[in-house]
Amino acid sequence: AQRVTQPEKLLSVFKGAPVELKCNYSYSGSPELFWYVQYSRQRLQLLLRHISRESIKGFTADLNKGETSFHLKKPFAQEEDSAMYYCAPHNDMRFGAGTRLTVKP
């Protein structure tokens, strides 16, 4: 079965510190992976997708086929980044368990 794993349920960093939210996948072939984010009292929304190779709100994510990972990174976390983050494979729509990021002042 195709799966993504987000090993950390909770992640806490201080403002200005780098942050990395982990996502590992178990697929054959070329997975298409996305990151979704849910801010407090807002709808779940797309943050970025790997094929676009773009940076959104300072976040980037690179598909590493050797490590089968798609970690989400930001060099300097901001308080407004506090949210729930989900890694999602668009092959079967079964999201990872999610990581709650808290950025402390």
Add this chain to the structure above:
Amino acid sequence: GAGVSQSPSNKVTEKGKDVELRCDPISGHTALYWYRQSLGQGLEFLIYFQGNSAPDKSGLPSDRFSAERTGGSVSTLTIQRTQQEDSAVYLCASSLALNEKLFFGSGTQLSVL
């Protein structure tokens, strides 16, 4: 245009009652998905529709859960004989096609007393 609309936004019911949750996807979106989000849990995939067909029902937790979609548009998720463990936020999402960006509704908060 309007986004994905879900109704009701909140539903309180008694254990054993049936409930219906409604999802209006974005016009023209062929794919529609249902998820459940429980407190402290992640997003649990329930079912998806491509048009009016549901190719994968394996995510439905039990046979008390069913869903349908008519006219390639509105979808209804029905939970029969509700149990307290059914309490959760039920999210609907739609996309222009399979494997495309998902647009989520604001969810239905279901509370089973």
